[in-house]
Amino acid sequence: MPSDCTNYSTCPLTNNPGFISEPGEKDHYTGKYCRAGYKNWSRCKRYMIKLKYHFCPDFVMPDTPESADEILDKFEET
Numbered sequence: 001m002p003s004d005c006t007n008y009s010t011c012p013l014t015n016n017p018g019f020i021s022e023p024g025e026k027d028h029y030t031g032k033y034c035r036a037g038y039k040n041w042s043r044c045k046r047y048m049i050k051l052k053y054h055f056c057p058d059f060v061m062p063d064t065p066e067s068a069d070e071i072l073d074k075f076e077e078t
C-alpha cells in the first residue's frame, strides 16, 4: 500500500473542509499526490514549499507550476 504524505494529518488541503471549492478536486489531488506514495507526494508543490520555507501559502496547489522563488514573491506581494 502506498504511503501517505508526511503532512497528511496537518495539511489544510486534506483537513480543512472548503479549502478547495471545486467538487472532486480534493479527491483528485489526494489520489494523485497525498496518498500515492513517496514518489508522488514528494513532488507535490505544497510539500516542497513547506519543506523549504516551513510554511505553505493557501494559494499553492500540488500541481502549481511556479517555482519556490516565484511562489515566495507572490506571497510577499499579498
Ligand code: SF4
Pocket: 005, 006, 007, 008, 011, 012, 013, 014, 029, 030, 033, 034, 035, 041, 044, 045, 046, 047, 062
Ligand atoms: S501531498 Fe501535498 S497537498 Fe497532499 S498532504 Fe502532502 S503537502 Fe498536502
